[in-house]
Amino acid sequence: MIPQIHNTLLNAGKFFQFTRNMSKVVKSLKYSKHGEPVEVIELVEDQLKNPKEYEVLVKVLAAPINPADINTIQGKYPVKPTFPAVGGNECVAEVISVGKNVSKLTTGQHVIPFTTGLGTWTTHAIFAEEDLMPVSNKIGLAEAATLTVNPCTAYRMLKDFVELSPGDCVIQNGANSAVGQAVHQLCKSWDIKSVGIVRNRPDIAELKKYLKSLGATEVLTEEEIRASTMFKEKQLPRPRLAFNCVGGKSATEISRHLADKGVMVTYGGMSREPVVASTAALIFKDIAFHGFWMTRWSKENYNSSQRTHMFSELCDLIEQGKFVAPVHEMVPLQKFKDAVAAALDFKGFAGKKFILDMQN
Numbered sequence: 259m260i261p262q263i264h265n266t267l268l269n270a271g272k273f274f275q276f277t278r279n280m281s282k283v284v285k286s287l288k289y290s291k292h293g294e295p296v297e298v299i300e301l302v303e304d305q306l307k308n309p310k311e312y313e314v315l316v317k318v319l320a321a322p323i324n325p326a327d328i329n330t331i332q333g334k335y336p337v338k339p340t341f342p343a344v345g346g347n348e349c350v351a352e353v354i355s356v357g358k359n360v361s362k363l364t365t366g367q368h369v370i371p372f373t374t375g376l377g378t379w380t381t382h383a384i385f386a387e388e389d390l391m392p393v394s395n396k397i398g399l400a401e402a403a404t405l406t407v408n409p410c411t412a413y414r415m416l417k418d419f420v421e422l423s424p425g426d427c428v429i430q431n432g433a434n435s436a437v438g439q440a441v442h443q444l445c446k447s448w449d450i451k452s453v454g455i456v457r458n459r460p461d462i463a464e465l466k467k468y469l470k471s472l473g474a475t476e477v478l479t480e481e482e483i484r485a486s487t488m489f490k491e492k493q494l495p496r497p498r499l500a501f502n503c504v505g506g507k508s509a510t511e512i513s514r515h516l517a518d519k520g521v522m523v524t525y526g527g528m529s530r531e532p533v534v535a536s537t538a539a540l541i542f543k544d545i546a547f548h549g550f551w552m553t554r555w556s557k558e559n560y561n562s563s564q565r566t567h568m569f570s571e572l573c574d575l576i577e578q579g580k581f582v583a584p585v586h587e588m589v590p591l592q593k594f595k596d597a598v599a600a601a602l603d604f605k606g607f608a609g610k611k612f613i614l615d616m617q618n
């Protein structure tokens with residue numbers, strides 16, 4: 259038999275076997291209007307369909323809850339979904355069956371989204387083959403499920419604004435965020451010093467220890483960095499690059515420590531306060547202030563070699579045990595309201611990323 263026909267029959271056979279063996283119900287977290295996620299999201303059941311020619315049926319294994327997912331549901335994010343919408347942008351899924359013209363994916367493979375806005379908070383989904391990227395099944399579920407947003411953001415911000423050399427230094431606030439944890443780990447792999455700023459908390463010693471174990475050179479609270487002379491006294495070189503996901507005083511403070519002609523990249527606004535650039539920083543130190551949005555970068559570099567190279571480098575680091583998922587808690591799908599409420603807590607200090615375990 260021609261191998262292609264054989265594969266098609268094999269895949270079709272696997273699909274029918276799969277549908278016979280499982281419930282044909284798909285459970286998804288859907289919303290039909292913007293609002294507070296705990297109020298507008300519902301667990302909805304639909305019938306499972308067959309994938310068309312270029313489509314893939316996947317079983318979603320794990321899908322994180324990111325701040326952008328919450329903001330999208332609230333209607334406060336620039337990406338507006340079509341209603342009814344399934345929440346979530348990231349996941350790791352297993353290929354269950356493929357349409358007859360699918361050529362690059364096979365059953366049993368693990369895949370992650372190659373594009374945003376797919377709606378990943380679901381037990382099963384049918385996606386276009388071109389919207390998925392295979393990842394090694396050796397990569398842990400938490401690492402794979404959280405790969406496309408935060409590690410990529412950290413990677414691009416470290417690569418695209420300042421040409422850093424080994425021994426250079428970067429500074430960041432929100433240093434315990436998922437992006438922050440990724441920055442520390444990439445800096446360690448690339449021999450760059452990273453200084454992390456976090457808000458003070460009762461378990462601060464434990465947090466500092468953890469971030470240093472990931473690769474942070476120094477971790478200071480917002481109060482400590484204000485009084486610190488570590489750059490003035492040359493204990494560390496002045497940072498050439500700063501990352502800001504907080505805004506307000508925290509952003510102004512980290513920009514104050516930048517070297518002349520340094521760059522501050524703002525990628526989030528967790529405090530909801532604006533970024534204030536000091537006049538002296540702009541005039542006398544020639545500090546540049548930039549923004550970064552991963553969604554835009556991915557659209558503009560969709561099929562670029564840079565993007566392929568980034569994913570392969572990140573996957574290699576994960577497989578080598580040099581890059582781990584952010585501190586997280588796996589939450590069964592049934593408990594999605596608790597997870598969303600915890601992720602929404604604007605007082606902060608959640609201390610972990612919530613990842614929906616879609617098969618429990």
Ligand SMILES: NC(=O)c1ccc[n+]([C@@H]2O[C@H](COP(=O)([O-])OP(=O)(O)OC[C@H]3O[C@@H](n4cnc5c(N)ncnc54)[C@H](OP(=O)(O)O)[C@@H]3O)[C@@H](O)[C@H]2O)c1
Pocket residue numbers: 324325326407408411432433434435436437438456457503504524525526527528529530550551552553584604605606607608609610611
């Ligand atoms: N531009 C992009 O492309 C892009 C990509 C990825 C992420 N982001 C943004 O980056 C930020 C972090 O995302 P993530 O997924 O890494 O977040 P995360 O893991 O959920 O961590 C949230 C971080 O925000 C801090 N935080 C929360 N509320 C705060 C407040 N009121 N004031 C100061 N800090 C506060 C937390 O610190 P505590 O522990 O002190 O609460 C923690 O460090 C978000 O704003 C997200 O939207 C942007």
